[in-house]
Amino acid sequence: MHLAVIRRAVSSISIMRSLRYSSKLVLKTTPVQKSFLMQRRNLHPVVMGCYTNDSKITRNISLPKLFAKQIQVREYASKVVKVPSLAESITEGNLLRWNKKVGDFVQQDEEVATIETDKVDAPVNSPYSGTIVELYAKEDDLLVIDQDLFKIELSESPAEGAEPETKRGETEKEKSEERKEEPKKEELKEPKEPKEPKQEPKKDSHPPKPDSTATSLYGDRTREERHIKMNRMRLRIAERLKESQNTAASLTTFNEIDMSNIIDLRNTYKDSIMQKHGIKLGFMSAFVRASVFALQEIPVVNASIEGPDGGDTIVYRDYVDMSVAVATPKGLVTPVVRNAHLLSFIEIEKEIAELGKKARDGKITIEDMAGGTFTISNGGVYGSLYGTPIINMPQSAILGMHVTKERPVAVNGKVEIRPMMYVALTYDHRLIDGREAVTFLKTIKEQIEDPRRLLLSI
Structure with missing residues (x-):
């Protein structure tokens, strides 16, 4: 039997906020019990079923000792949610949008x-279930x-009497449709007097002059300018590209494949791979x-x-984390295929497809783009025939693929x-010599032109 419910203002047990009658109080108690429940004499402070002498609680709530065991304690704590740590290298960001508003109930x-x-648009999730206040x-x-980002009042379900937003919207829609379907009352029409016939104006012998303000044959010709602030990702891309240009001794070598x-090979097995693996x-x-090899x-x-100070140490790696450039509406991102040296053709295709879709x-996420030891950029999907990619610092080289064209x-x-493709390797000449860069690109050419080498690792 619940005689009353304690509302708690905070998550700790130090301060109680208020006491209200339980919704079941009318059915479970007599008028005498209800009267006695809220009296100030013969009272004893209670917290979570225990007695306490805390003066803060005593000043706020006292409950009859007789009914102490029949009191239900509910937590109505409020928590302030702060901006979470987004990544090791990110300390700030701009609030792009609120996905919830004050009064909305959210699940954990x-x-x-x-x-x-x-780098990315990072979601902020609620660590608790409750109502945003x-x-x-x-x-x-x-x-x-x-x-501090937002404040939430903890609860496991929406407040009593609160109607779900979708249900409320559906109800209003149904009501409006019902109103539309109601037959309109026929209005009494008064007889109208017949109007006298209008006299047609005399035709002008001279045709009208064309309007000088008429729209041009090719539409409105305007010379407007729009000034749009760059988003954080575009600003960061600009900074990193300039950093690459200013730091690395960039040089590009080319070849054709x-x-x-x-x-x-692709035409032979693409249908069976799609049927078996769904990619x-x-x-x-x-x-x-080929790049891994x-x-x-x-x-x-x-x-x-x-x-x-620009670096004084060379870091060699026995693993390959392959960054793959993906264009998004906000800019270019480079998600990473981890441990590419351990993956098969099918596994690589799956990883690239999943990362590309997410981008x-x-x-x-920031974790999807962290690291990377080498980058591949495929401008050929947009029709690029020839180009020089920019190094993705702190990496030392980037491979640029281009469109395949039939040529003699x-x-x-x-x-x-x-069918020929131009490929380009931009490399940091501070670390990589020309002989190594040319040999690297020639090795990729040999692997692609004879795919058996990819299987035999030769």
């Missing part, structure tokens, strides 16, 4: 806000780690595998210069039409 781990950072920031505000054999076989997995043959391309859907080439003394 439900997304409440989205913070725009230098206060928001401490507005959209576009600059936020720092551990700053006959894609005939890899295209034949579309592209060329990226082949270039990743070349990086293992020439490990300096997989190394990087690190340390203070385009705006669900890529010399094959065994004859001119044949072959």
Whole structure:
């Protein structure tokens, strides 16, 4: 039997906020008991079923000792949620949008806000279930780690009497439809007097002059300018590209690849791979595998210069974490295929497909882009024929793929039409010599032109 419910103001047991009658009190108690419940004499302070002499509690609530065991304690604590740590290198961001508003009930781990950072749009999830009672920031505000973000009143379910938003919306919609379906009352129509026939104006013998303000044949010709502030990701991309240009001694070497054999291999097995694994076989997995082999043959391309004042230490790695450039509406991101040297063609294709989808859907995380020892950028998907990619610092090199075009080439003394692709390797000349860069790109060319090498690792 519940005689009353204690509302607690905070999560600790130090202060009680108020006491209200239980909803079952009318059915379970007599008028005498109800009267005695709220009297000030013969009272004893109670906390969570225990007696206490805490003066703070005594000043706020006292309960009859007789009914102490019949009191139910509920927690109505409120918590202030702070801006979480988004990543090791990120200390601030802008509030992109609120996904919830004051009064909304949220479940634990439900997304409440989205913070725009230098790299990704990071979701902020509620660590508790409860009702949002206060928001401490507005959209576009600059936020720092551990700053107060919103306040939530803890509860496991929406407050009593609160109607779910979707249900309330459906009810209002149904009512409006019912109103539309109600037959309209026929209005009494008064007889109208017949109008006199209008006299037509006399026609002008001169045709009207064309309006000088009429729209041009090609539409409105305007010369407007729009000034839009760069988002944090675009600003960070600009900073990193300039940093790469100012730090690395960038140099680019080129080669061309006959894609005939890899295209034949793809056409032979793409249907069976789609049927068995549910993925579309592209060329990226082949270039990743070829790059992994070349990086293992020439490990300096997989190394990087690190340390203070531009770096004084070369870091060599016996693993390959392959960064794959993906274009998004907000800018270019480079999610990482971890341990690419241990993955098969199919596993690489799956990883790239999943990371690409997350990036385009705006669900890529900072962890997905952390690290990376070498980058591949495929401008060919947009029709790029030739280009020089920029090094993704602190890496030392980047491979640029381009569109495959049929061109006349010399094959065994004859001119044949072959599908050809230009490839480019931009490298940091501080660390990588020209001989190593050219050999690296030539190794990739050999692997792609003869896919059997990819299987035999030769």
